[in-house]
Amino acid sequence: MESRETMSPGEFVRNAMTAKDWTQSDLAYALNSTTASVNQILNDKRGISHNMARALSKALDVPAEEFARVQAEWDVRNADDPDPTIAARSRILTKYPLREMVKRGWIDPEHGEGTLEEQVCRFFNVSSLDDIPHLTHSAKKSGYEDIPPAQLAWLFRVQKIASEMDVENAYSKHAMAKSIERLEALRHDADFVRHVPRILADAGVRFVVVEGLPSSKIDGVCFWLDARSPVIGMSLRFDRIDNFWFVLRHECAHVAHGHGKDAAILDADMDCSEQRSVSDEERIANDEAADFCVPSEKMRSFYLRKKPYFAEREVVAFSTLVGVHPGLVVGQLQRLMGRYDILRKHLVKVRHHLAGAMMMDGWGDIVPVD
Numbered sequence: 611m612e613s614r615e616t617m618s619p620g621e622f623v624r625n626a627m628t629a630k631d632w633t634q635s636d637l638a639y640a641l642n643s644t645t646a647s648v649n650q651i652l653n654d655k656r657g658i659s660h661n662m663a664r665a666l667s668k669a670l671d672v673p674a675e676e677f678a679r680v681q682a683e684w685d686v687r688n689a690d691d692p693d694p695t696i697a698a699r700s701r702i703l704t705k706y707p708l709r710e711m712v713k714r715g716w717i718d719p720e721h722g723e724g725t726l727e728e729q730v731c732r733f734f735n736v737s738s739l740d741d742i743p744h745l746t747h748s749a750k751k752s753g754y755e756d757i758p759p760a761q762l763a764w765l766f767r768v769q770k771i772a773s774e775m776d777v778e779n780a781y782s783k784h785a786m787a788k789s790i791e792r793l794e795a796l797r798h799d800a801d802f803v804r805h806v807p808r809i810l811a812d813a814g815v816r817f818v819v820v821e822g823l824p825s826s827k828i829d830g831v832c833f834w835l836d837a838r839s840p841v842i843g844m845s846l847r848f849d850r851i852d853n854f855w856f857v858l859r860h861e862c863a864h865v866a867h868g869h870g871k872d873a874a875i876l877d878a879d880m881d882c883s884e885q886r887s888v889s890d891e892e893r894i895a896n897d898e899a900a901d902f903c904v905p906s907e908k909m910r911s912f913y914l915r916k917k918p919y920f921a922e923r924e925v926v927a928f929s930t931l932v933g934v935h936p937g938l939v940v941g942q943l944q945r946l947m948g949r950y951d952i953l954r955k956h957l958v959k960v961r962h963h964l965a966g967a968m969m970m971d972g973w974g975d976i977v978p979v980d
Contacts, residue, residue: 708730743762745873769833782813783866789815797938799935803960816841819843829879832870833870844861851938856902863895904938909942922953
């Protein structure tokens with residue numbers, strides 16, 4: 611006889627009948643039902659409902675929960691096989707932001723080459739989901755396990771796009787210094803950000819813009835595909851002229867100083883006003899970026915002379931004097947004062963200007979890559 615763990619509901623009822631030495635007719639009479647109905651239960655052609663479980667319990671002196679349990683186990687054991695991709699999706703979701711990656715078109719479960727797991731492993735350049743992704747050129751493989759999944763996925767999307775970009779000129783520190791000088795001439799007009807991709811390409815720098823994934827708080831990154839191929843990635847998390855120039859110049863500083871060769875330098879939540887300890891590399895990049903946006907000594911002098919009241923005409927006049935867009939001055943003032951409501955109209959958007967000069971991944975568009 612089958613064990614209770616493997617027997618069918620009908621067999622379980624039959625065993626209970628045998629214990630009382632009952633026939634099908636006896637059980638039908640006790641239940642005030644028909645022999646045909648009892649026969650359907652005994653041959654597993656009719657499941658035991660909760661109401662029937664309670665009725666059988668009264669008739670056969672067996673707890674109703676036992677009939678319900680056997681029926682539930684039988685139903686699960688004989689259910690259709692689940693979608694085989696469920697296990698793969700579940701495993702990937704515990705480690706990576708799979709839903710957002712699919713939504714953005716980075717992974718294609720329906721038409722992509724290979725299984726879902728194979729596509730994800732190929733995206734992160736790993737042979738198994740158990741491996742910790744790291745950029746191929748990075749001298750240091752450690753540290754990548756500490757990067758939040760949404761930032762890690764964004765980083766590898768930037769890396770994939772950058773690796774397929776053609777840059778005519780070889781990188782050199784001299785060319786980078788010249789490019790930074792050329793960028794300075796663009797600060798006064800929001801429309802001039804469209805020249806940024808060309809200027810960086812002239813210095814041998816791959817410039818990639820990828821919209822950040824939700825909650826990633828990513829701003830930018832600096833890394834190297836190889837010893838002569840630096841990459842600057844930006845998310846344009848805040849579409850404001852002050853944030854754009856600060857993040858861009860911050861990443862340019864990393865490249866110019868050779869930062870990011872050992873491992874990618876991910877810059878996140880840079881707009882946070884909280885004071886945080888930073889590395890020497892970050893301090894250098896922060897100082898150079900702030901001085902680029904508005905010359906630090908001139909900004910400090912203006913701030914001390916005019917605080918706590920800053921008339922709009924005075925801010926505009928000062929920005930003209932130092933040769934930058936008023937939004938860059940306003941951005942600095944907001945940080946210094948801790949007031950993010952003043953003169954906001956000058957924090958103009960720049961993404962639409964940049965979109966006319968380069969392909970950007972996100973905001974409804976996707977950069978085609980192999």
